[in-house]
Structures are given as structure tokens and as C-alpha cells.
Amino acid sequence: MALKLDHVNYIYDADTEMAHVALKDVSLEIGNGEFIGLIGHTGSGKSTLVTHLNGLVKPTSGQVLFDGHDINEKDYDRKKLRSKVGLVFQYPEHQLFETDVFADVCFGPKNLGLSKDEIEKRAYEALRMVGLSDDFYKQSPFDLSGGQKRRVAIAGVLAMEPEILVLDEPTAGLDPKGKNEILDLLKNLHEEKGITVVLVSHSMEDVANYVDRIIVMDHGQVQFDDEPKKVFASYKELEKMGLAAPQVTYIMKDLKEKGFNVDDTVTTIEEASDEIMKQFT
Amino acid sequence: MRFCNKIADSLKVIIRKKNYMITKHKDNPDNMNNNSSHMIHTENVRFQYVKHDEDGNPVGTVTAVDGVDMTINRGEFIAILGHNGSGKSTLAKHFNALLYPSEGAVFVDGMDTTDDDKVWDIRQKAGMVFQNPDNQIIGQIVEEDVGFGPENMGVPTDEIWERVNESLKTVGMYEYRKASPNHLSGGQKQRVSIAGVIAMHPECIIMDEPTAMLDPSGRKEVIRAARALNDVEGITVILITHYMEEVVHADRIFVMDKGRVVMSGTPREVFSQVDKLQELRLDVPQVTLLADSLRKKGLDIPAGILTREELISALADLKHKQDSDRQ
Numbered sequence A: 001m002a003l004k005l006d007h008v009n010y011i012y013d014a015d016t017e018m019a020h021v022a023l024k025d026v027s028l029e030i031g032n033g034e035f036i037g038l039i040g041h042t043g044s045g046k047s048t049l050v051t052h053l054n055g056l057v058k059p060t061s062g063q064v065l066f067d068g069h070d071i072n073e074k075d076y077d078r079k080k081l082r083s084k085v086g087l088v089f090q091y092p093e094h095q096l097f098e099t100d101v102f103a104d105v106c107f108g109p110k111n112l113g114l115s116k117d118e119i120e121k122r123a124y125e126a127l128r129m130v131g132l133s134d135d136f137y138k139q140s141p142f143d144l145s146g147g148q149k150r151r152v153a154i155a156g157v158l159a160m161e162p163e164i165l166v167l168d169e170p171t172a173g174l175d176p177k178g179k180n181e182i183l184d185l186l187k188n189l190h191e192e193k194g195i196t197v198v199l200v201s202h203s204m205e206d207v208a209n210y211v212d213r214i215i216v217m218d219h220g221q222v223q224f225d226d227e228p229k230k231v232f233a234s235y236k237e238l239e240k241m242g243l244a245a246p247q248v249t250y251i252m253k254d255l256k257e258k259g260f261n262v263d264d265t266v267t268t269i270e271e272a273s274d275e276i277m278k279q280f281t
Numbered sequence B: 001m002r003f004c005n006k007i008a009d010s011l012k013v014i015i016r017k018k019n020y021m022i023t024k025h026k027d028n029p030d031n032m033n034n035n036s037s038h039m040i041h042t043e044n045v046r047f048q049y050v051k052h053d054e055d056g057n058p059v060g061t062v063t064a065v066d067g068v069d070m071t072i073n074r075g076e077f078i079a080i081l082g083h084n085g086s087g088k089s090t091l092a093k094h095f096n097a098l099l100y101p102s103e104g105a106v107f108v109d110g111m112d113t114t115d116d117d118k119v120w121d122i123r124q125k126a127g128m129v130f131q132n133p134d135n136q137i138i139g140q141i142v143e144e145d146v147g148f149g150p151e152n153m154g155v156p157t158d159e160i161w162e163r164v165n166e167s168l169k170t171v172g173m174y175e176y177r178k179a180s181p182n183h184l185s186g187g188q189k190q191r192v193s194i195a196g197v198i199a200m201h202p203e204c205i206i207m208d209e210p211t212a213m214l215d216p217s218g219r220k221e222v223i224r225a226a227r228a229l230n231d232v233e234g235i236t237v238i239l240i241t242h243y244m245e246e247v248v249h250a251d252r253i254f255v256m257d258k259g260r261v262v263m264s265g266t267p268r269e270v271f272s273q274v275d276k277l278q279e280l281r282l283d284v285p286q287v288t289l290l291a292d293s294l295r296k297k298g299l300d301i302p303a304g305i306l307t308r309e310e311l312i313s314a315l316a317d318l319k320h321k322q323d324s325d326r327q
């Protein structure tokens, strides 16, 4: 199930004087079973890009292909596509609308035409996965705290059991434990069910810890597309784009400067800890 | 313009002088009730939301804040941490009279927030930046949006422009002053809403996860701006966040759990209790985690390391010791 962007350009308000180019000649492929991190400065085009992946937004020019078929062709079954490519929006408010939490999570599976039992089973399962207590199931999703809303929005997409899960800053606003729980959940879905994950994030630490490949957007263009260590090795360029290396990488660089003979390309706490211990044996 | 600059300069001097007097109070958080050094003071605040069913009929209550006593002194930089749903936003909304306590009382600069005559004064003194910028941007053009607050306060036009430009520069959005906020990305909008509050020149700024949607440099800029507002202008800052790194420079931290304050103290005091924080669904900064992991592996590193510099120097000392022991 590969998704492919082929020379995609996107312009907001094209044909007006407010025209704004948000994606410039973006070509990339999302292969089956990948775990990809999508990073980039605010306004770099990440959200615009991910809304192309399930056909919510149509490229101004270029193509989006799913298994080789142009998803924006007139008679392409986009409803089916959306059941395969699940998108969690950046702002949960844009996704929640039912009168209570449970109904909200049922909405997606209901649209798939599943039986009532199956719908409810999936909704319970999804709400359990995101760690929302059943005290909230009958409450309006709008009467929840920021992090609770986020969990409902994620559950709504999980309940559709998509093959490709695209999440636009899903951990923003989650408490540290909740953030790790959601990231671990994605990791499990990826490892055990082979689900493809595209994770948009502003946390360099999170992408360093979880993803296998990082795509870096800068002013609407793909600037890097590589494995995390290689991308973070270009931290000077990343900084110029409003990004950074993970915090531990900077610690290692400082240590190296102080004369420690450490590998300064490590990106996670465990690696850094092992590396430093080598100095004290 | 020239004229306004002069006024602004002399204002800054006055503010600095005031700040000088404030610093003394900073070290003394136990000053008593309604003291003029108290920016925010709460007494046993409880708050209950009413739950509704599908048809809008009340069906029960949720206690979101459950007996909070908190005193925040003028000029302090305060951080509030806590798991999702612990009551941070609800409590913060009491600080500028957006919510009123179901029980107990909240005072802002000595004014009771339930005093109807004072609502306007209170909102002017304590400005709020919300979790989601979409809910607070109203203008059609960025600079108009930022100018909305001061205009409402009756600030003269020249000075409005001055304030708008200055606050947009502070958050790094000056280039976008003519843009439409609707066409900005999440992070850009968030910075505009912060500028909107700064332009009102409040004495206290409450920021509810202002950096949740920002990239690493945006986050740095906003935290730097918040610290500068606090250090240079003497503005009281109350920062709610889930990023532990952002609060290591706070004067004090409050940790909430299920509507109550369950821990408080300096960052070093709070972050030295790693296990307790993790039980409360929180964490410690990355450097502290690394230092902890090294300590567990047997390195003799002091507890409570909060910054990169501290860790590097602790490791350099150790290395030095090891090298000289070997000789």
C-alpha cells in the first residue's frame, strides 16, 4: 500500500492576490510498513502535505497516487481511501462534533457500514488504547480538557483501523506520560499490525526515539529525507530552518568540545548514557 | 513617534525601579494576605463544572479545582505542571476573572474577582494566552488583531502602533504584520496571540501551554520572550506547560493532581523527585534524565542537575578527578 506524491504543488487562494505557495514540487513515497517522522518549522507545509494524503485537499498541480492510482481522478473511491488512510488533525476541535465522546468515536466506524456491535467494540477498544477513562464516554467532547480532547480525536481515527495512520502533532498538549503512552501505542501498532505511521511532530526527541525515517519540510519543500541520525548530523542546517537536534546531541557536542572522546551523533538518552559511561571505566 | 519613545523609555525606568522593590518580596513567598506584593492570591478555591446531557439538562458536576491555596508574588516567574485534566486551565481562568470560584476566593492585586466593578481592571492587569490560538484571534490582519486590546483600553493611536510593532517584534512575527491571521499556520497564530497580550502591557501574563504548537526555535523565542518580560519589565509570568525544560528557570513550580496542588518548590526541589513526578504522569528535563541514568550506573553526579552546563561541568570534574587519581 504505497502512497506517492509526484511533483505536488499547492497554492492557497490561487488566482487571488493573497495567493500563497504552501507546497513546492514535493515528491516522495511512503512505503508499506514505514514509521516516518515529518518535521519542519511552523508554516513549513506539514499540515498541508498530510491533508493531501487522504484526498482532503487536492494538489494545485502534480499527483497523489495510492497503489499507483491517482486519488484525485473523478471516479476514484475517496471514501474507501479515507478508511485506509486515517488522518488525525492538528487541532482536535476540527475533528470533534458529536454530542458525546462515545458517539464521536463511533462516527468513523459507523461510516464504514459496520454492524452496531462491531462499531461499539471498536470504539471501546480505541478509547481504551488512548487511555481515556469511561467516566467521560457520555460527556460532550467539548467539555474536556485539552489533552482529553486530543485522546478522543486519536481514538476516533484508530477505531477505523486504517492501514496508514497519519497524525498531525498528536502529542501536542498531552502530559509527558500520556505522550509516551501514545507514542508507544503507535510503535506497537506499527510493529505488531504492520501499520504505516506518519507522525508530524515538533519534538526532535520524540522523532529521534521512535521513527525510522525523517522528512524535513522547509518553506514548502522537502529538504531532507533520510534516517534520523543522518538528518540530525546536519543540525546546523536544521537550526537555520527553525529546528534543532535532540537535546542530548547538544550535550554530547559540548562534551566533545571539552575534550571528551565521545560519539556526538547519538540522539537518544540511552545511547548518550552508554557513550558517556565508556569514558569512566 | 519620537515622543512616544521617550514616554516608553521613562516608563521602562519606572517599571525597573518598581521591579527593584519587588525583588525583595520574591524571596519571601509567605507574605500575608492582601499584601500589595501579591499579584495573585487564592483561598481554598473549589470549582465545579456542571455536566449536561444531550438536551442540555444538568446531570451532575465535575470538581475541576479542589481546594487550592496559592500565592503568587509580583515579579515572580511561576510554572504550573500537572497531568491532563488536573485542573490547570480551570484554575488559570480564575486569575483573570473568566471563571469564578464555586467556593473560596481569588484576589488579583488585592481585587476580589467576584467584584463586578473590578472585572475590567482585573483583565487589564492579568492577560491570558490560551492553549488554542484559534479561539483568541479576532482581527482580519495581524497588526489589527494585536492592536485590538490596547485600542479597547483607550490607548492613543500613536502608542497603539508603537505597542503593536514592539510586541510583534518580540515574538518574531513583525514580518507578518499585514498578513491575515486565518492564513497563518498553528505556530504563527500562537505567536500573534502572545503579541496581542503583550501589547496590553499587563502586570501579569498567564500562558496556558503557549508553546504546545511551536517548532524548536519558536518555543525558544517564546520562552526567551517570557523570561525577558519577567526579568526586564518585571511582569509576573504564570506558565502552564507540559515541557519540563521550559520551567527550569522558574522561581517556583506548582504541581497539580486531580484539582489540588500536590507539590511546590523551586525547580531543583521539584525535579529532584523523579519518581514522584513520574507517578503524577510528569517527567523531568532531558538533562536531568541523562544525569539520573548516569548516577544509576554508578557515576558520582550530584542530584538535581537541571541544565546542560551543570551536567557538563559535573562530568568534567569527575573526569579530572579520575585522570589525577590515575597518575
Ligand SMILES: Nc1ncnc2c1ncn2[C@@H]1O[C@H](COP(=O)(O)OP(=O)(O)OP(=O)(O)O)[C@@H](O)[C@H]1O
Pocket: A012, A013, A020, A021, A022, A040, A041, A042, A043, A044, A045, A046, A047, A048, A049, A090, B182, B183, B184, B185, B186, B187, B188, B213, B215
Ligand atoms: N487556509 C489557509 N489559507 C492560506 N494560507 C494558509 C492556509 N493554511 C495555511 N496557510 C499557509 O500555508 C503555509 C503552510 O501551512 P501549514 O499549516 O501546512 O504549515 P505547518 O507546517 O503545518 O505549520 P505548523 O507547524 O504551525 O502547524 C503557511 O505559510 C501558512 O501560513
Ligand SMILES: Nc1ncnc2c1ncn2[C@@H]1O[C@H](COP(=O)(O)OP(=O)(O)OP(=O)(O)O)[C@@H](O)[C@H]1O
Pocket: A142, A143, A144, A145, A146, A147, A148, A173, A175, B049, B050, B051, B062, B063, B064, B082, B083, B084, B085, B086, B087, B088, B089, B090, B091
Ligand atoms: N467545560 C467543561 N465542562 C465540564 N467539565 C470540564 C469542562 N472543562 C474542563 N472540564 C473537566 O475539568 C477537569 C479539569 O480540566 P482542565 O481543562 O482544567 O485541565 P488541564 O489541567 O488544563 O488539562 P490539560 O493538560 O489537558 O489542558 C477535567 O477533568 C475536564 O474534563
Ligand SMILES: [Mg+2]
Pocket: A046, A047, A048, A090, A168, B185, B186
Ligand atoms: Mg500544522
Ligand SMILES: [Mg+2]
Pocket: A145, A146, A147, B088, B089, B090, B131, B208
Ligand atoms: Mg489545559
